[in-house]
Amino acid sequence: MVKRHFDLFDDFANFAALDVAATRAARGKRGKASVARFLANREREVVALCDALHNGSWQPGRYRVMQLTDPKPRMISAAPFRDRVLHHALCDVVAPIFERGFTDDSFANRIGFGTHRAIARYERYRDRYAWVLRCDIWRYFPAIDHDALKWDLRRRIGCPRTLDVLDKIVDSANAQEPVNLYFKGDDLFSPFARRRGLPIGNLTSQLFGNVYLNAMDHFIREVLRIPGYVRYVDDFALFSNDRAKLEDCRNCLDAWLDGRRLRLHPHKTRLEASCLPTEFLGMVLMPQGRRLPAANVTRFRSRLRGLRDRWQAGTIVEDEVRRRVGAWLAHAAHADTQALRATLFRSGWFSPPKLEGRAAGS
Numbered sequence: 001m002v003k004r005h006f007d008l009f010d011d012f013a014n015f016a017a018l019d020v021a022a023t024r025a026a027r028g029k030r031g032k033a034s035v036a037r038f039l040a041n042r043e044r045e046v047v048a049l050c051d052a053l054h055n056g057s058w059q060p061g062r063y064r065v066m067q068l069t070d071p072k073p074r075m076i077s078a079a080p081f082r083d084r085v086l087h088h089a090l091c092d093v094v095a096p097i098f099e100r101g102f103t104d105d106s107f108a109n110r111i112g113f114g115t116h117r118a119i120a121r122y123e124r125y126r127d128r129y130a131w132v133l134r135c136d137i138w139r140y141f142p143a144i145d146h147d148a149l150k151w152d153l154r155r156r157i158g159c160p161r162t163l164d165v166l167d168k169i170v171d172s173a174n175a176q177e178p179v180n181l182y183f184k185g186d187d188l189f190s191p192f193a194r195r196r197g198l199p200i201g202n203l204t205s206q207l208f209g210n211v212y213l214n215a216m217d218h219f220i221r222e223v224l225r226i227p228g229y230v231r232y233v234d235d236f237a238l239f240s241n242d243r244a245k246l247e248d249c250r251n252c253l254d255a256w257l258d259g260r261r262l263r264l265h266p267h268k269t270r271l272e273a274s275c276l277p278t279e280f281l282g283m284v285l286m287p288q289g290r291r292l293p294a295a296n297v298t299r300f301r302s303r304l305r306g307l308r309d310r311w312q313a314g315t316i317v318e319d320e321v322r323r324r325v326g327a328w329l330a331h332a333a334h335a336d337t338q339a340l341r342a343t344l345f346r347s348g349w350f351s352p353p354k355l356e357g358r359a360a361g362s
Helices: 015-026 033-040 042-055 081-099 115-128 146-156 160-171 203-223 243-258 294-313 318-332 338-344 352-361
Strands: 064-068 074-078 131-136 228-232 235-240 270-273 278-280 283-286 289-291
Touching (some): 015 033, 033 081, 081 203, 146 160, 243 270
Antiparallel strands (some): 228 235, 283 289
């Protein structure tokens, strides 16, 4: 029997919790005008947010929308900073409740898991099993059904005021990419009448995305009994030495996902020999090692040229350059890229050894 949790509201809707959340929400963003305005009147802003939560007047603000094209077209939605403060405080309280029900097969947005551990798990299963069913869900975040998500939240949370805040966050989602699909039992108007979609960019959306597919993780492990399984958000892989079993699993997953109003991506879902080179979470994985996709390297070369030009022109500070370059270096270091990195950074202080030396001496 799933345990429901009550009396959670005061754990996040208090000055201390929201003040700590403001510090975390501002990390790396203090130079932005909206963040600076909030921090300039920090005590007053936190008190106002706390009061609005307690008297029930808090309402989510409007999202700022950005259309990205790199590495693929997608829409990112940024909530107002005040709402992001609340998201941090709220997730501190409710995320551990759901975490206890997650399996060890889900690696996204969880402490102690992450991209590179998911890749290592994939490689371990690849070396053990002959076949892999690679799956991807078509337009996952835009397709998440609000009613189904709210039901998932209520399975573990019984605090009415906390559920009211969670419902407001779900209901405030701005319009996402269209996902006008019909499922079993729908009438002509169902795809247009049901609310769906979560904004990519919210901390709460990351949690909700894991909650929404948690039942699938248990289904694959406990009902389908697949020996090898790894998932990162909506990108997941099932491993077995029995090809026919994986073919059956695809049909079972189609039926199961239909009940969640989701659909497997028709072009990205495929059954293949696990020894074949494949791209997974930003790495090309091969039995003899890993490499970065060519498109990733091309994008970074272009980004690096821009950073060098801005640094030399004085429009960006060294700390910001180090942060941006360091993020790519940390990812690239998990692939066979030593020669590549030496080539990319041989012409200036962007060299990895120099960066490490400056960081150590700072």
